[in-house]
Amino acid sequence: MVRSDALPFNPCLPFAMKRRDFLTQSAGAFAAGAILPSFADAQSAPAAALAAPGAASEHLLQFLPTALPTPVVKPGEFVFAAAHFDHGHLSGQCTALINAGATLKWIYEPDERRREAFLRNFKQAKVARSLDEILADPEVKLVTAAAVANLRGEIGCRVMAAGKDYFTDKTPFTTLAQIAQARAVAARTGRKYMVYYSERLNVESAMYATDLVQAGAIGRVVQVIGMGPHRLGTGRPAWFFEREKYGGILCDIGSHQFEQVLTYTGAKDATVASAAVGNFANPSTPELEDFGEATLIGDNGSTNMVRVDWFTPSGLSTWGDGRTFILGTKGYVELRKYVDVARARGGEHVFVVDDKGEHSLNVRGKVGYRFFGALILDCLNRTENAMTQEHAFKAGELCVKAQAAARWLT
Numbered sequence: 466m467v468r469s470d471a472l473p474f475n476p477c478l479p480f481a482m483k484r485r486d487f488l489t490q491s492a493g494a495f496a497a498g499a500i501l502p503s504f505a506d507a508q509s510a511p512a513a514a515l516a517a518p519g520a521a522s523e524h525l526l527q528f529l530p531t532a533l534p535t536p537v538v539k540p541g542e543f544v545f546a547a548a549h550f551d552h553g554h555l556s557g558q559c560t561a562l563i564n565a566g567a568t569l570k571w572i573y574e575p576d577e578r579r580r581e582a583f584l585r586n587f588k589q590a591k592v593a594r595s596l597d598e599i600l601a602d603p604e605v606k607l608v609t610a611a612a613v614a615n616l617r618g619e620i621g622c623r624v625m626a627a628g629k630d631y632f633t634d635k636t637p638f639t640t641l642a643q644i645a646q647a648r649a650v651a652a653r654t655g656r657k658y659m660v661y662y663s664e665r666l667n668v669e670s671a672m673y674a675t676d677l678v679q680a681g682a683i684g685r686v687v688q689v690i691g692m693g694p695h696r697l698g699t700g701r702p703a704w705f706f707e708r709e710k711y712g713g714i715l716c717d718i719g720s721h722q723f724e725q726v727l728t729y730t731g732a733k734d735a736t737v738a739s740a741a742v743g744n745f746a747n748p749s750t751p752e753l754e755d756f757g758e759a760t761l762i763g764d765n766g767s768t769n770m771v772r773v774d775w776f777t778p779s780g781l782s783t784w785g786d787g788r789t790f791i792l793g794t795k796g797y798v799e800l801r802k803y804v805d806v807a808r809a810r811g812g813e814h815v816f817v818v819d820d821k822g823e824h825s826l827n828v829r830g831k832v833g834y835r836f837f838g839a840l841i842l843d844c845l846n847r848t849e850n851a852m853t854q855e856h857a858f859k860a861g862e863l864c865v866k867a868q869a870a871a872r873w874l875t
């Protein structure tokens with residue numbers, strides 16, 4: 466076993482108030498019945514429920530870790546390699562593993578330009594002549610990769626068959642046949658096929674919400690709504706616009722949302738009730754789907770709505786206004802992961818409403834990214850604390866099924 470070691474002014478609000486002042490005064494008016502008397506008469510909410518944001522939220526602080534994650538292994542105890550730099554997420558995958566204590570020994574990428582760019586940030590890595598050279602090294606315990614999406618399953622099977630664990634960028638698969646093959650190889654070899662669902666695993670507010678929800682802080686989760694808008698930008702590779710290669714929008718960026726649906730609802734499986742995709746604004750790339758939506762029903766009775774798109778306008782201060790809404794029987798949570806539009810740059814905003822009141826927390830720098838250290842220890846100890854294999858596969862399966870069921874809107 467291995468050891469486990471203030472809001473900006475917003476002129477759009479009434480009377481040009483600051484939002485905090487507006488909500489504080491509004492709350493007092495509600496309590497006195499000065500605004501909407503029928504509401505005040507009909508409700509008997511406790512005073513705490515009408516408190517302005519920033520009111521005492523000590524009961525929510527218990528879901529913050531007592532310490533940020535630190536390296537779980539010493540240098541050289543967990544050696545990994547990186548291959549196929551077809552998506553920029555690979556840098557994040559490697560950085561997270563290194564921060565958790567892993568040692569990057571090898572890289573493999575046929576494209577010289579991408580290879581050299583990567584080496585500028587990861588100078589310690591040796592360049593392999595082929596993936597086989599990496600797989601032949603007994604010191605390598607895991608291979609992380611971000612290949613073209615429809616090749617990820619095949620590469621993962623090669624890695625597992627060689628006795629290594631595999632950590633791929635999302636989406637992990639583009640067809641059900643790929644999933645079936647990966648399941649079979651993982652079962653036969655006992656190796657891991659893990660997935661970088663970064664919109665939860667690499668987002669502190671999302672990881673904080675994981676603990677809060679799973680501890681029952683908002684009761685039984687009834688519904689999750691996930692929105693994952695992205696900025697299309699320029700300079701994306703040709704495969705990104707080829708449907709067979711990227712898998713479709715629900716399969717691609719939608720995979721983040723399906724993983725969160727399973728996590729926050731606690732469902733082990735779900736049925737796709739409806740799905741739709743379309744190309745509304747990019748006629749020059751007809752195989753690109755720039756909009757997608759889906760609804761699901763979990764095997765525990767929860768309901769779920771997913772919306773993804775490539776419509777982030779240039780005026781937004783970040784690449785996408787990702788949000789998650791989690792409705793429970795005793796409260797609800799909203800995550801504003803990357804920005805609080807027109808009020809605060811930067812993300813990690815968590816809003817909670819429960820019987821004790823309205824609560825606003827910013828958890829940036831207070832949670833960290835524990836998944837990656839847990840993954841390292843799982844690989845060394847053959848445990849499943851970071852994420853179960855079935856969870857990783859099921860999230861990939863749901864996004865493929867939703868994509869297959871989607872009707873074309875345009």
